[in-house]
Amino acid sequence: MISRKVLVLGATGGTGQQLVTQALQQGHIVTALVRDPRQLSLPSAHLRVVAGSVTDYGSALATAMHGQDVVISALGVGSPSSRAT
Numbered sequence: 001m002i003s004r005k006v007l008v009l010g011a012t013g014g015t016g017q018q019l020v021t022q023a024l025q026q027g028h029i030v031t032a033l034v035r036d037p038r039q040l041s042l043p044s045a046h047l048r049v050v051a052g053s054v055t056d057y058g059s060a061l062a063t064a065m066h067g068q069d070v071v072i073s074a075l076g077v078g079s080p081s082s083r084a085t
Helices: 014-025 059-065
Strands: 005-009 029-034 047-051 070-073
Touching: 005 014, 014 029, 029 059, 047 059
Parallel strands: 005 029, 005 070, 029 047
Antiparallel strands: none
């Protein structure tokens, strides 16, 4: 298998954490763009965590995307209780 550089957006959600875990298990180098790095506790030498948000349109997204082979979006809207009504 070829090792790829993989960026996961939404890496702290349930699906995102599964994607990060599986990518690491398959030998990929993973970058996770997360709002709160404390919510992603998967110790690995092949995991780079970048703090930021895709909605900020700032340098964090550009930094996270630089040099990636693959970008996977696991972005969601959150749980119903976390959304404003």
